[in-house]
Amino acid sequence: xxVMATTLTLTDVSRPAPESGAxxxxxxxxxxxxQTAADLARVFKALGDPTRVxxxxxxxxxxxxxxxxxxxxEPVGLSQPTVSHHLxxxxxxxxxxxxxxxxxxxxxxxxxxxxxxxALLTEAAG
Amino acid sequence: xxVMATTLTLTDVSRPAPESGAxxxxxxxxxxxxQTAADLARVFKALGDPTRVxxxxxxxxxxxxxxxxxxxxEPVGLSQPTVSHHLxxxxxxxxxxxxxxxxxxxxxxxxxxxxxxxALLTEAAG
DNA sequence: TCCTCAGATCGAACTTCTTCGATATGTTCC
DNA sequence: GGAACATATCGAAGAAGTTCGATCTGAGGA
Numbered sequence: 097x098x099v100m101a102t103t104l105t106l107t108d109v110s111r112p113a114p115e116s117g118a119x120x121x122x123x124x125x126x127x128x129x130x131q132t133a134a135d136l137a138r139v140f141k142a143l144g145d146p147t148r149v150x151x152x153x154x155x156x157x158x159x160x161x162x163x164x165x166x167x168x169x170e171p172v173g174l175s176q177p178t179v180s181h182h183l184x185x186x187x188x189x190x191x192x193x194x195x196x197x198x199x200x201x202x203x204x205x206x207x208x209x210x211x212x213x214x215a216l217l218t219e220a221a222g
Numbered sequence: 223x224x225v226m227a228t229t230l231t232l233t234d235v236s237r238p239a240p241e242s243g244a245x246x247x248x249x250x251x252x253x254x255x256x257q258t259a260a261d262l263a264r265v266f267k268a269l270g271d272p273t274r275v276x277x278x279x280x281x282x283x284x285x286x287x288x289x290x291x292x293x294x295x296e297p298v299g300l301s302q303p304t305v306s307h308h309l310x311x312x313x314x315x316x317x318x319x320x321x322x323x324x325x326x327x328x329x330x331x332x333x334x335x336x337x338x339x340x341a342l343l344t345e346a347a348g
Numbered sequence: 349t350c351c352t353c354a355g356a357t358c359g360a361a362c363t364t365c366t367t368c369g370a371t372a373t374g375t376t377c378c
Numbered sequence: 379g380g381a382a383c384a385t386a387t388c389g390a391a392g393a394a395g396t397t398c399g400a401t402c403t404g405a406g407g408a
Contacts, residue, residue, distance in 0.1 A: 121336060127297070128279040134272040141270030145396085149249075149259040149266070156250040165355060171253070178397050180356055199354050199405055210247060214344030217336040271366085291385060304367050306386055325375050325384050350408085357402070365394070372387065378380085 120219035139213060142189030147172055148182050152191060155203050162195075162204040246345035265339060268315030273298055274308050278317060281329050288321075288330040 119125060128136065143149055150172055155163045169179050183203055186192040191209050195202045245251060254262065269275055276298055281289045295305050309329055312318040317335050321328045 121340070123275075123279050124282040124331065124336065126279075127283045128276055130272065130276065133275040133279065137270055137272040137275045140266050140275070141395095144263055144267030144270035146256065146260040146263040147396090149263045150254055150256065153249050153252075153254040153259065157253045174396095175398060176355070177357080177399080181396080184356085196355095196405090199352095201355060205250065210250065210343040211345055214247070214340040214342070216340070218340030218344060219337060273366090300366095301368060302385070303369080303387080307366080310386085322375090322385090327385060352405100352407080354405085355403085358400080360399095361397085363394100363396070366392085368389100368391090370388080373385080375382100375384080377382085 121215070121217055123216055124219060136216070139189045139191065142185050142191060145182070147174065147178075148186055151179070151182055152186060152205065155192065156205045162202045164200040164202050166200070168203075247341070247343055249342055250345060262342070265315045265317065268311050268317060271308070273300065273304075274312055277305070277308055278312060278331065281318065282331045288328045290326040290328050292326070294329075 122128075123136075143152070151168055154168060154171055155161070158167065165176060165179055165183065168183075169176050172179060174182075183192060183194070187194050187203070190206055192203045193206050195204070248254075249262075269278070277294055280294060280297055281287070284293065291302060291305055291309065294309075295302050298305060300308075309318060309320070313320050313329070316332055318329045319332050321330070
């Protein structure tokens with residue numbers, strides 16, 4: 097359940113807990129500084145489009161936890177360039193990872209990325 | 223920790239767990255249908271702007287868990303109409319509540335809204 | 349080497365978002 | 379009722395996002 101640094105942009109936002117007693121989620125405990133807010137907003141913005149939520153969800157629920165672009169265009173009903181574009185945004189946000197294997201590019205959910213984001217929002221007292 | 227129906231748009235998304243054994247977060251367990259994805263994206267989109275993340279955070283961390291517009295314009299450095307606009311988007315997303323008291327409009331975080339959103343992302347096994 | 353296929357990138361059209369000044373609404377006080 | 383104040387709404391300008399067809403890149407096979 098613990099946290100390892102990855103390429104996720106909100107890495108240093110999810111550090112255990114500052115000196116102030118851990119009463120609730122970071123976002124709720126103290127006013128986020130502009131830099132932190134910008135980092136966070138970039139990740140949320142990546143999830144702020146229905147197509148991208150579906151893509152993330154489809155990839156996560158897919159066999160083996162990964163999927164290639166060819167698996168994704170038909171479910172979301174969009175062109176290949178558009179799907180590639182959305183996948184790139186999800187990768188840039190640190191939510192998906194891309195791995196080239198042969199002719200195919202496989203996308204998978206970055207382990208812990210959603211957990212960290214969720215923990216940031218959740219008031220896990222103590 | 224349980225869920226009460228509020229105005230939050232993702233109410234029926236965070237129901238306990240379907241028949242399939244609860245292994246992980248809903249978003250990761252099965253591919254989200256278009257309607258669910260759209261509802262979710264609308265909430266994430268509300269958090270997809272640095273100003274709104276800051277506003278939410280400032281309101282949550284403010285004395286009494288609430289703040290009026292006049293408390294918020296100066297910290298974020300934007301005009302009053304712009305701040306009102308952003309607050310409206312957060313209210314529409316079900317993240318903030320608005321209460322008129324005298325001349326002032328007080329905004330506060332909707333109880334449980336962030337928890338539900340966080341739970342949706344977090345793989346709380348069991 | 350050349351062809352094929354999966355996927356990324358480009359360029360353009362369209363839509364949506366952000367932000368402001370101006371103005372409308374609604375509340376309190378005289 | 380009218381002045382003063384807090385906030386909401388309107389309209390417009392500029393920025394950013396979505397989507398596609400066309401094209402480029404890169405890997406595998408004949």
